[in-house]
Amino acid sequence: MTKDTDSGAELDNRSTPDGFSLDVRLWKVTKAQSKTRPYQLRWKVGGKVSSATFATVALAESRRSELWQAMRRGEAFRIADGLPESEVRAEATAEQVREELPWFVFCREYMAMRWPTAAAKTREGIADGLAAVTLALVEQEPKMPSPEELRLAFRWAVIPKNAELDPPEELEDAYGWISKKSLLVSSLEDPKILRDVQYRISFKLDGTPAAGETSRRRRRALNTAVEYAIERKLLTENPLTAIKKVRSSSSDRVDPRVLVNKTQAAQLLASVSYVGTWDRKKGRRLVAFYAVMYFAGLRPSEAVGLRKADCFLPEKGWGVLTLHDTHPVSGKQWTDSGERHDKRGLKSREAKEDRPVPIPPPLVAMLRAHLKEFGTAKDGRLFTNERGGLVGSSTYWRVWRDAREYALSPDLQASILGGRPYDLRHTCITTWLNAGVPVAEVARRVGNSPEVIHRVYEGCIYGQEEAMNKKIEKELDWPEGEGH
Known part of the structure; x- marks a missing residue:
């Protein structure tokens, strides 16, 4: 019944x-x-x-x-x-x-579908995520190519323009392996294989945990690919929902040891000017480039494309930088132009939305001096290489490395203090937070969400306890002698 x-x-x-x-x-x-x-x-x-x-x-x-x-x-x-x-x-x-398709064939199809509408960095990120997964979705044998060779061959092969080309000689064996030994997309439903996929997402090739953002980016890449596989009826449901995320011990939080103090920042910026021969001005033309990271919290990719028209630089007082776009660095194979820099809208904003950033008088003076000495590129950009082109990441990394040798003692050179140009942006954000600027305002100026600011910089805020206690005490305004 x-x-x-x-x-x-x-x-x-x-x-x-x-x-x-x-x-x-x-x-x-x-x-x-x-x-x-x-x-x-x-x-x-x-x-x-x-x-x-x-x-x-x-x-x-x-x-x-x-x-x-x-x-x-x-x-x-x-x-x-x-x-x-x-x-x-x-x-x-x-x-x-349900159609059966080898994982490698599916990935080439998926990348070709995503390519026209994805930014260069997104294309590269997807390829990296799927390359990590591919290490678990090929037949495993003792004499197979190394994981690094398989990863490089996969990244080359999924670029649509390479579809009809023969692989480079050094990648032939690895390319042949992933072409012939690729498992089916439906193998993702096998719990054992799925666990290996999860490991590949969360760990580097050397077995150490990947950075938290790296593992999240790889999982996002796989998840969107799996959703497409469901549309193609290669899978009936998303197998990723059946397993828990592996919590990496690696954190995205900024290590306070990378932050420079005011004296060190001044020494580093001064040392930049001594890099290269004086007549070619290799370092001098980049002093203000690093300064906009330290004083205004710009990303290197935002500083690269900064134009004179974006700058309000009064003779006295505060100025403003109004950012419109960014120039992230990718490999030439990932961009439509074939150049390393891909011009995009600002991160975390609509395509035509700008971001005004107030800048203090010291930076205003440095930018005015920079324009007076070096002028601009033909398109109005403030910062150029010695040939007038875009400042490449390899250039500003090398100059910064040399400047650290001039500015820091041997023991500090060996440390992670200011190890990357990006650490100047971290220092700027931390300085504002410790000055008591509200998190929401810091987030607006640097182009992040308040949630990201809280998560990434929570270990770098200090000296606020006494001030916060006084604010709470003032708000309570408890009468003396009461409550005993």
Whole structure:
């Protein structure tokens, strides 16, 4: 007998397949313990209880209606999972029509689909994530190419313009391996393989944990590829939902040891001017480049494209930099132009949205002096290399490395203090936070969300306890002698 516990409807028994039953009891929607899926539906088939949780009561009631209609039609339900016959048949049909495709072939198709609308850095990020996953989705044999060779061959192969080309000689063996030994996309449903995929996402080739942002970026790349595989009917559901994220011990938080103090910053900027021969002015033309990171919190990719028209530089007082775009560095193979710099809109903003950044008088003076000595490029950019082109990442890294040798003692040179040009931006943000600038305002000026500022810089804020205590004490204004 099939029953609905709310209405008391009954249906005649009939013969049922093995593992199925007509003895079904369906309960009302109730509250669940989950915060994200707070509504629960329970039903019993052949004495075994099945359940499902939902984000909204409407979804839960809709599912209840589907099961009730199946009961009214006289369908038997599968005891193992509580599914009605019609859904079991549909599931089996989907399995039969599912297309099988090697992972490597799928990745080339997926990259070709994403390429036209993705930024260069996004293309490279997707390729990196899928390359890591590919190490788990090829046949494993003792004499196979090394993981690094497989990774490089994959990254080369998924660039659409390379589809009809022969691989470079040094990548031939690895390319041949991933071409012939690639597992099927449906292998992602194998728990053992899926665990290896998770490891590859979360760890470097040397076995050390990947940075938190790296593992998140790789997982995002895989997740969007899997969603496309579901659209292509290569998978029936997303297998990533079945496993928990591996928590890497690596943190995105800024290490306070990289931050420079005011004296060190002044020494470093002065030392930049001594890099290179005086007549070629290699270092001198980049002093203000590093200064906009230290005083205004610009990213290197934003400083590269800064134009004179973006700068309000009064003779006295504060000025403003109004940022419109960024020039992130990618390999030439990832950009449409074939150049290393890809011009894009500002990070975390709409394509045409700008970001005004107030700048203090010392930076205003440095930028005015820079313009007076070096002028601008033909397109109005403030910072150029010695040939008038864009300042490459290799250039500003080398100049910074040499400046550290001039400015810092041997023991500090060996440390991580100011080890990267980007550490000047970290120093700027930390300086503002420690000065008491509200997190929301810091986030607005540097182009991040308040959540990112809290997470990344929480270990760099100091000296605020006494000031905060005084604010709380003033707000309480408790009468003396009370409460004893």
